[in-house]
Amino acid sequence: MRFAVRSTIDYEVKTPTVFILNVEAAALRRQRILAEALTLHPAYPIERFAEDEGGSRFLRVTAEPGPFHVAYAGDVEVNMIDRAPDAIPEVPVGELPLDILPYLNPSRFCQSDLLGRFARREFGTIDPGHARVTAICNWIHEHVDYVRGSSDAQTSAYDTMVLRAGVCRDFAHLGISFCRALNIPARFASGYAWQLDPPDFHAVFEAYLGGEWFLFDATRQAALQGLVRIGVGRDASDAAFATLYGEAEFKEMSVGIEAMDRRAEEEPTVRAVGVG
Amino acid sequence: MRFAVRSTIDYEVKTPTVFILNVEAAALRRQRILAEALTLHPAYPIERFAEDEGGSRFLRVTAEPGPFHVAYAGDVEVNMIDRAPDAIPEVPVGELPLDILPYLNPSRFCQSDLLGRFARREFGTIDPGHARVTAICNWIHEHVDYVRGSSDAQTSAYDTMVLRAGVCRDFAHLGISFCRALNIPARFASGYAWQLDPPDFHAVFEAYLGGEWFLFDATRQAALQGLVRIGVGRDASDAAFATLYGEAEFKEMSVGIEAMDRRAEEEPTVRAVGVG
């Protein structure tokens, strides 16, 4: 499947501000960038970091006071792993690679240490594997209301467990927390999400199963095979589309994604989707 | 039913300390004290307060440094309301007496304002009445583990909702929170609990239904018709067996209750039990 993605973000910068931007499609083996363009206005110099382990591409820009416009457009071919869920096992902790282990630890918004008893009670007796993480997503979908404006940038999985309302990042944080509590490595992923309505940056989560990272979306608001991944991290604090050091007012944002070929429409939705 | 209750508490007082004690059986219309004795050693002067609305009997004592021993023994006849649960409705907020209204408000350990969405999702469609509060107790019993030492004096219903473990006071706080979130007045009650094993002060909760306060125990560890009520309040902070102002080390405690007549054994357990 091939997608045209684009985003624009506008700020009114008040003081010289360092922006760490993460809006470009990630460089993944299964996500090929055919063409892309990043435009800044004013055209401040961009500093590019080497890609990190998850393929995230961070930019650093220092903007001066005044309007600051960021635009990205990409033509991306996505060939996610597409496998029968039944065949995807969990990996015992004793066999996990070292660089995966930190994704078992609790993080700012994913207090897996506190959610452990619940996770074990609710999901502990389900057969390990991809289907268990799907069961986690089903639980979240059934027990948490998707309510725009019900949470904020400080809301954590601990809170969502009680408040039972949130948006995509809260759904992801809860899913991550439950997985980690069950010794399944899990991380946060942001992306351009095909068919998401209204269009916006989307947040889902990835669980490490059968030696690969598989995507999960407890909101059920987008088709996973149509997710053009941007960034990953332990939770939302690692994968913001923009992190600002300085003072700038967010003005507006626009996000879009379009399928560029016919295949998209015919994709099955019941299969496990992985990023590798 | 008639019960012999007793308790002893021992402290090592470090500095002159004011004790607010609440260990005597409450003076309720349906709980008649046939005989009782309170012994302090040393025999410090006791200041008795007029009984409060819930029948709680508070004592104030100032103890000097050294050992301080409190002993209470009572012979109490309990004739709780015993009614068919089906016939006990909820009282619409528009018809509640004023002095009952504060029991709808959130309190230190019962954040009913935060647990509202969950309570409405889970219990909102159940027919109002005594059976709905029983459904609340069943949910707590099924979803929270009774684990000695899993909580402390600062643990609130918000925490228990996530941690899913607690002791009797945590079970009561959760029940109270759910009730209040559903506009059912609810309060915390402490007591001597027949058949509780091991013997200890027990905590349950009361919900205001059909114009009376009915008892509920989500722990299912004691027989409600065998609860000799001591104190009530918005939550545990109002109904401690002892509140200390000063410095004293808690040494040990012993609590006991025995049924004094045959009837106890024959009591049905499926009926609604109220204190009036």
Add this chain to the structure above:
Amino acid sequence: MRFAVRSTIDYEVKTPTVFILNVEAAALRRQRILAEALTLHPAYPIERFAEDEGGSRFLRVTAEPGPFHVAYAGDVEVNMIDRAPDAIPEVPVGELPLDILPYLNPSRFCQSDLLGRFARREFGTIDPGHARVTAICNWIHEHVDYVRGSSDAQTSAYDTMVLRAGVCRDFAHLGISFCRALNIPARFASGYAWQLDPPDFHAVFEAYLGGEWFLFDATRQAALQGLVRIGVGRDASDAAFATLYGEAEFKEMSVGIEAMDRRAEEEPTVRAVGVG
């Protein structure tokens, strides 16, 4: 001093809704209501409760779907206790009246049990008395920013202690928590506040000192001798101007207070102000 106070509140009621309103000036020995008028539109029947211990006057009204307008106007003479702060001692717990004791307990928004160590460290060595509570207010004024919109209806003193920003109710909750932690009974009070800009319902707190309740305002935004008290309670959850059971949309509100005599301008501001 004599004040003309007024308030109007407008709702769009969606479903039949019970309103517990608390907008009328309290009936206090030191606050005489010379004239007043409460107008509801539509003119639903009002149910008045007997005044509670703190003089709060609650109304209960059931409103049907449609617009609902509440208006209150009062002409109130305030003769607060006006005493030299130095002469006002704290009351040892061993000498507090029973009905005052609950104001030592933690409550939903005032976790005095958790703030105790800080309170004792920071204020424990200050001489007991009115001046110590003033020191508490000074600390809050210096260490917490008054920022409109920085907190919400769920924000507690625990949060404000970390976040260091809030509005009048948060300042009051923090003051109450510190007092209770130091064994000074304290409670939340709402009122019409002379010279508050912009005009709004105001929140302050009361501490029980020398056998009377004295007013404190850590925000320093209003003159305490010009506070026309409305309601009191353990914290904001007990003293809302309106508590709704049902569904209604808050539309707008207007609050006003004017001094009706010259004396107001000449009032000293350094003295202790009490409600009795």
Add this chain to the structure above:
Amino acid sequence: MRFAVRSTIDYEVKTPTVFILNVEAAALRRQRILAEALTLHPAYPIERFAEDEGGSRFLRVTAEPGPFHVAYAGDVEVNMIDRAPDAIPEVPVGELPLDILPYLNPSRFCQSDLLGRFARREFGTIDPGHARVTAICNWIHEHVDYVRGSSDAQTSAYDTMVLRAGVCRDFAHLGISFCRALNIPARFASGYAWQLDPPDFHAVFEAYLGGEWFLFDATRQAALQGLVRIGVGRDASDAAFATLYGEAEFKEMSVGIEAMDRRAEEEPTVRAVGVG
């Protein structure tokens, strides 16, 4: 300076349990391991991971039911950076290396996003540099009590900010949070701490200043130039001496460190100590 370090940990394993152990001295440019021995009893096979960026050396072992004994002894030469504090500047975010950026993000126990206003109020006007982080440590030392048993494995900086008591890990978490809130990268470090009394694993924190990681210890309980570093991470969840997946009972632990040369005694303590 040269140190002999040793530790033993004993478990009673209940079910086959994966241990991720982190007890060996880290492999750092400025910390040379002259000799060492790791002994497991039973002698289960050890899996060693490549050293991570911070030099931490993790081991993975699967232990079967029964007693499990871990012993480590090392002879380590430490040559920390020793520089005049005045000459060590903060690094502007615009100039930080990419792999340092995550240490600006909030983490499970370091909610720097919530502590930002306080940190800016209290430390925002202090001149940037090593001395500012020392000021942070001084503040913590003066405002938080070191109280064994006052916190647990779930206690976060948010809690410590209110509760004002904790142990070394809580002091470190608070220091890390304040640094991150001020845009100073900071991370958690565990180690063998010379002169710590009683001997135990110690926790301190590192701040990234002038292009190097410098050590800070707000507890003032150990000499930083005598810290033999073991592990680092975003917070305590990344740097546990042992993380268990399975069921095992912790039995006992013993930790020791001795200076092997004279120089130790003569070390100045006022200088900045860095690990590079």
